[in-house]
Amino acid sequence: MSSQTPQQAPYYYVPAPSTYPITGSVALFLFALGSVLTMNKLAGGPYVLGAGLLVLFYMMFSWFGKVAHESEAGLYSKRVGLSFRWSMGWFIFSEVMFFAAFFGALFYARVLAMPDLASLENQALLWPNANAVWPNAGPAYDGDPFTPMGAWGIPAINTLLLLTSGVTLTWAHHGLLHNRRGQLKLGLFLTIALGVVFLALQVYEYMHAYSELNVKLTTGIFGSVFYMLTGFHGFHVTIGATMLIVILCRVFAGHFTPDNHFAFEAVAWYWHFVDVVWLLLFVVVYWI
Structure with a gap:
């Protein structure tokens, strides 16, 4: 049985009862409780938050490791693989709806709320220095002027980084399909490096926005x-x-073949989804 690939397994594998779901629930509860305690500066908050993160990392490491070993042992059939694909597809769809809510809030503020405010005879009654143009600071305005983040600085660089990361990930995928392990490893490493640089630049962008542009949550x-x-x-x-x-760690461990690598594909789907969301963000948040 261990020599079979997931596509050759003749049954639908059902794992034994597991404690991982309840462990994850406890981790998320501790994480939420610790976050609330920390934000309200109550005693023990950081410790509860840290405990939640540790339990969550333990659960993820153990559970994902078990799934990886089951896959490599050839326990998954074609139907199991189809279930994984549907599950990942619905998960990404839920993420699309998550971001759609925030894009909807932006659309409402810019396209609907601003014209309605412009129709008022005395806009100054709304908040100090009220106006009906975008970008708009109202209504929870802290009183100081602010400068929106321009599109052609760090945001444009980050756009280039994410687009390039999509190319390197696709290149790594082609390496896997043609059993070129060196290309696979290098492509994955470059994709990760580009993602880390993106995050570092975003942290710098936030620091710049807070300290020099007065773009804050209170704006x-x-x-x-x-x-x-x-x-x-x-x-x-x-x-x-x-x-x-x-x-990448699984690749170094010798996992995945040209015919059996859905875990790689699932992560690639997710990464390309993140790329597409950023393109929309760049256009509607930074550019127009």
Whole structure:
């Protein structure tokens, strides 16, 4: 049985009952509780948050490792592989809907709310220095002028980085399909490196926006939407880079063949999804 590939297994593999789901639930509860305690500066908050992260990392390392070993042992049939593909597809669809909500909030503020405010006879009654143009600081404005982040600085560089990372990941995929392991490893490494540079530049961008441009969460609707959209995207880049690191470690361990590598494909789908979301962000948040 161990010599069979997942496509050759004659059954639908059902694993034994596992404690990993409840372990993950406990980890997420500790993470949420620790976050609330930390944000409110209550005693023990950082320790509870740290405990949640440690339990979560333990669960992920153990559970994902078990799935990888089951895959390499040839326990998965074609139907199991199809289930994985549908599951990943629906997961990415849920992420599309997640970002659609924030893009919808941006659309509402810019296209619907601003014209409605412009129709008011006395806009100054809304908030100090109120106006109906975008970018707009109202209504939770801290009083100081701000400068929107331009599109042709760091955002343009980050766009180039993510587009290039999509190319290097596709190149790595071709290396895997043609059993060129060196190309596979180099392509994955370059993709991860580009993602890390992207995140580093985004951190610098946030520091610059806070200290010099006065673009903060307190800068009204513009600041809120800007950080919610770009921040959650950066979080997804972090998740994608982490998954790519796991895939690279599995490649070094000798996992994946040209005919059996769905874990690689799943992460590649996710990374390309992150690329597409950033292109939309670049256009609607930074450019227009």
